[in-house]
Amino acid sequence: MSDQPAYRFAVNVTPKPGILDPQGRAVEKSLPHLGISGVSAVRVGRRVELTVQAADATAARAVVDRLASELLSNPLMELFDVEVLA
Amino acid sequence: MSDQPAYRFAVNVTPKPGILDPQGRAVEKSLPHLGISGVSAVRVGRRVELTVQAADATAARAVVDRLASELLSNPLMELFDVEVLA
Numbered sequence: 001m002s003d004q005p006a007y008r009f010a011v012n013v014t015p016k017p018g019i020l021d022p023q024g025r026a027v028e029k030s031l032p033h034l035g036i037s038g039v040s041a042v043r044v045g046r047r048v049e050l051t052v053q054a055a056d057a058t059a060a061r062a063v064v065d066r067l068a069s070e071l072l073s074n075p076l077m078e079l080f081d082v083e084v085l086a
Numbered sequence: 087m088s089d090q091p092a093y094r095f096a097v098n099v100t101p102k103p104g105i106l107d108p109q110g111r112a113v114e115k116s117l118p119h120l121g122i123s124g125v126s127a128v129r130v131g132r133r134v135e136l137t138v139q140a141a142d143a144t145a146a147r148a149v150v151d152r153l154a155s156e157l158l159s160n161p162l163m164e165l166f167d168v169e170v171l172a
Contacts, residue, residue, distance in 0.1 A: 004124070010098075012133050027134065030157055036149060038090070038139040047098050047133040048113065053124040063122060071116055 004053040007060040008085040011068045014045035019077050048072050049085065057084075090139040093146040094171040099159045100131035134158050135171065143170075 015021045023044035031039055050067075054060035064082050073080040101107045109130035117125055136153075140146035150168050159166040 008127075012096075012098075014133065014135060024134075027136075027157065031153075034153070034156060036153060039136055039149065039153065040139070041094075041135075041137040043135045045133045045135070047100065047131045048110075049100060049127075049129045049131070050113075050125055051127040053126070063125065067117075067120070067122060067125065070120060071113065 004055055006051050006053045007057055008049065008051050009060070009064045010083040010085055011048045011050070011064065011072050011080055012045065012083065013048070013068075013073045013078050013080045014043055016077055016079055045078070046072070090141060092137050092139050093143055094135065094137050095146075095150045096169040096171055097134045097136070097150065097154045097158050097166055098131065098169065099134070099154075099164050099166045100129055102163055102165055105163050131164070132158070 015024070021043050024042040027042045027044065028039070031037065050064070052060040052063050054063060061082070061084075068080045068082060069075060101110075107129050110128040113128045113130065114125070117123065136150070138146040138149050140149060147168070147170075154166045154168060155161060
């Protein structure tokens with residue numbers, strides 16, 4: 001395993017459009033206290049960065065996709081996308 | 087305000103290197119139960135997407151930078167970076 005190449009990814013998980021996002025509302029309500037205006041449509045999600053060792057980039061990506069859909073996101077309420085990091 | 091152009095950003099907030107990340111450890115410990123191996127260095131952070139209306143892109147970016155450092159992240163324990171979305 002340890003002689004396989006390592007790939008670094010980020011998985012961005014965000015609430016689906018239409019799904020209530022209480023953390024986003026909380027941020028919006030805090031803005032006037034900071035004297036900030038003009039900010040809207042705040043959505044709060046998660047960002048998970050991880051390293052995968054696999055035979056090649058395609059195999060590594062398959063592991064990340066599985067992890068993102070089975071462990072890191074709730075497919076009923078959230079969307080995810082996978083980013084390849086340098 | 088509403089006649090100003092709108093810009094969409096994402097703020098990625100991650101635990102600083104060396105800072106304990108219990109959520110990342112929890113993900114790593116779940117992997118064997120899913121039959122997944124070869125995954126390491128898992129770091130769990132937040133991703134906040136938002137729209138800013140401002141005079142121009144530079145002014146909008148300044149609002150996001152202030153929000154990221156004063157409200158969305160804890161500068162003692164977390165790093166943030168700002169992404170310009172389409």
